[in-house]
Amino acid sequence: MATFGCQMNAHDSERIKGMLEELGLGEAPTADEADVVVFNTCTIREKPDTKLAAYLGEAAARKREDPDRVIAVGGCYAEAQRERIFELYPAVDVAFGPGSITHLGEWLGAGGVGVARGRFGLDERGFAAELPMHRERSFQAWVQVSMGCNSVCSYCIVPAVRGREQSRRPGEVVAEVTRLATQGVKEITLLGQNVNSWGRDLLPEIRTEFGELLRACDAVEGIERIRFTSPHPKDFRDPVIAAMAECDAVCEQVHLPLQSGSSRVLKAMRRTYTRERYLALVDKMRAAIPDLAIGTDIIVGFPGETEDDFVQTLEVVEEVRYDSAFTFVYSPRAGTEAAAMEEQVPHEVKIERMERLVETVQTIARERNHGRVGRVEEVLVEGVSRTDPALLRGRTRRNTTVNFVGTAAAGELVDVLVEEATSMTLRGTQTVPSHALVTLDACAS
Numbered sequence: 001m002a003t004f005g006c007q008m009n010a011h012d013s014e015r016i017k018g019m020l021e022e023l024g025l026g027e028a029p030t031a032d033e034a035d036v037v038v039f040n041t042c043t044i045r046e047k048p049d050t051k052l053a054a055y056l057g058e059a060a061a062r063k064r065e066d067p068d069r070v071i072a073v074g075g076c077y078a079e080a081q082r083e084r085i086f087e088l089y090p091a092v093d094v095a096f097g098p099g100s101i102t103h104l105g106e107w108l109g110a111g112g113v114g115v116a117r118g119r120f121g122l123d124e125r126g127f128a129a130e131l132p133m134h135r136e137r138s139f140q141a142w143v144q145v146s147m148g149c150n151s152v153c154s155y156c157i158v159p160a161v162r163g164r165e166q167s168r169r170p171g172e173v174v175a176e177v178t179r180l181a182t183q184g185v186k187e188i189t190l191l192g193q194n195v196n197s198w199g200r201d202l203l204p205e206i207r208t209e210f211g212e213l214l215r216a217c218d219a220v221e222g223i224e225r226i227r228f229t230s231p232h233p234k235d236f237r238d239p240v241i242a243a244m245a246e247c248d249a250v251c252e253q254v255h256l257p258l259q260s261g262s263s264r265v266l267k268a269m270r271r272t273y274t275r276e277r278y279l280a281l282v283d284k285m286r287a288a289i290p291d292l293a294i295g296t297d298i299i300v301g302f303p304g305e306t307e308d309d310f311v312q313t314l315e316v317v318e319e320v321r322y323d324s325a326f327t328f329v330y331s332p333r334a335g336t337e338a339a340a341m342e343e344q345v346p347h348e349v350k351i352e353r354m355e356r357l358v359e360t361v362q363t364i365a366r367e368r369n370h371g372r373v374g375r376v377e378e379v380l381v382e383g384v385s386r387t388d389p390a391l392l393r394g395r396t397r398r399n400t401t402v403n404f405v406g407t408a409a410a411g412e413l414v415d416v417l418v419e420e421a422t423s424m425t426l427r428g429t430q431t432v433p434s435h436a437l438v439t440l441d442a443c444a445s
């Protein structure tokens with residue numbers, strides 16, 4: 001199984017894996033040994049499409065040697081290419097959209113053999129929320145609160161492939177969070193394409209809004225950390241900020257996609273906020289939530305973006321001082337409004353702007369992280385460090401990765417004194433808990 005794309009897709013893959021495991025289809029040690037290969041695809045930019053083509057080429061070659069192998073392609077690319085997927089990739093047996101994961105088990109059949117080729121469930125829109133789940137970590141979980149997106153950002157393919165926004169009922173979300181807590185989950189991340197517009201499409205008798213959902217999740221015993229992604233700046237209303245400020249479990253961290261710092265470009269993107277409104281929102285959030293970490297997404301080279309527009313993006317980056325930022329070169333997506341715009345920015349210009357943006361983003365992120373040196377941060381331990389097996393790895397409430405000297409087990413919350421910083425990570429030492437100090441004092445006397 002290979003997964004591309006965003007957290008939503010990673011979470012869908014947990015459901016796909018869980019469902020296949022129930023059918024007796026466990027994960028094969030290598031792709032070469034798999035009877036069934038599932039690609040859960042993304043099509044947000046051209047890059048994931050190209051990557052998928054390479055993976056499918058390899059899978060098709062293996063299938064030529066052993067025709068009983070089954071190839072299933074799901075997710076956003078499959079949905080976007082629903083008219084042509086079998087012509088584009090004749091080796092594909094099953095194609096399914098993000099809304100039809102529930103049926104994949106039936107289509108593959110136990111053992112995954114004897115599948116008839118055809119169109120399967122593209123265009124369907126169902127929640128996979130009740131499927132069994134295969135989670136990699138026992139103490140962290142994603143919780144889907146909505147699917148689809150009602151925005152019309154002119155560059156974006158997501159509304160075309162994930163459909164209209166549909167909120168999960170509040171009772172269902174809270175029941176899942178409660179169940180996860182009893183299973184030992186300490187940190188949840190609420191997921192939706194536009195997570196803070198959650199609730200507005202619910203029936204009047206249960207209609208509510210995202211701030212209330214944060215409060216309900218905060219009240220669940222055992223949940224120590226709550227994150228959510230991605231909110232849209234246009235929907236960040238005061239009750240959500242108040243809930244973030246007042247709920248102990250809601251982390252001091254927000255992902256607030258900027259996309260561009262130029263109001264002119266934002267308008268062409270149909271983001272519906274201006275540079276000024278975005279900056280005012282940042283000020284309001286920082287005033288309400290001390291120590292808030294802010295991350296963002298930025299696109300460079302949107303059609304018609306001038307040097308002056310780009311400089312305005314750099315200015316906003318410098319003014320906000322982001323703790324982290326995902327930066328993307330604009331990639332035209334067939335069928336979107338922006339792909340048809342004239343004045344596409346030349347590739348070299350995009351690359352040159354990207355380099356300048358990345359440098360600015362990294363310099364600021366490094367400074368922000370250096371500002372944490374000398375502080376004690378609460379860290380949720382995730383395991384052993386990826387770069388140095390002598391160290392542990394975890395994340396702060398502000399969502400920064402920390403590599404540290406310590407003795408804790410994965411899933412524990414510990415305090416770490418931050419001693420060093422780069423633009424991406426912190427380094428430190430677990431502080432000795434106070435009860436341990438008491439014991440040492442007792443020994444000495």
Ligand code: SAH
Pocket residue numbers: 044045155156157158192193194230231232257259297298299328329330331332333
């Ligand atoms: N629903 C989320 C995330 C959407 S995709 C949100 O609105 O925040 C994640 C990011 O990919 C977007 O925030 C945007 O920065 C980037 N993106 C989307 N379409 C793109 C395109 N055509 N080219 C380049 N980047 C794109």
Ligand code: SF4
Pocket residue numbers: 149150151152153156157158159193194232
């Ligand atoms: Fe795409 Fe905009 Fe919806 Fe995000 S809010 S998924 S960028 S259309």
Ligand code: F3S
Pocket residue numbers: 004005006007008009041042043044075076077157158161162
């Ligand atoms: Fe990609 Fe679909 Fe997510 S296009 S970014 S996997 S919603």
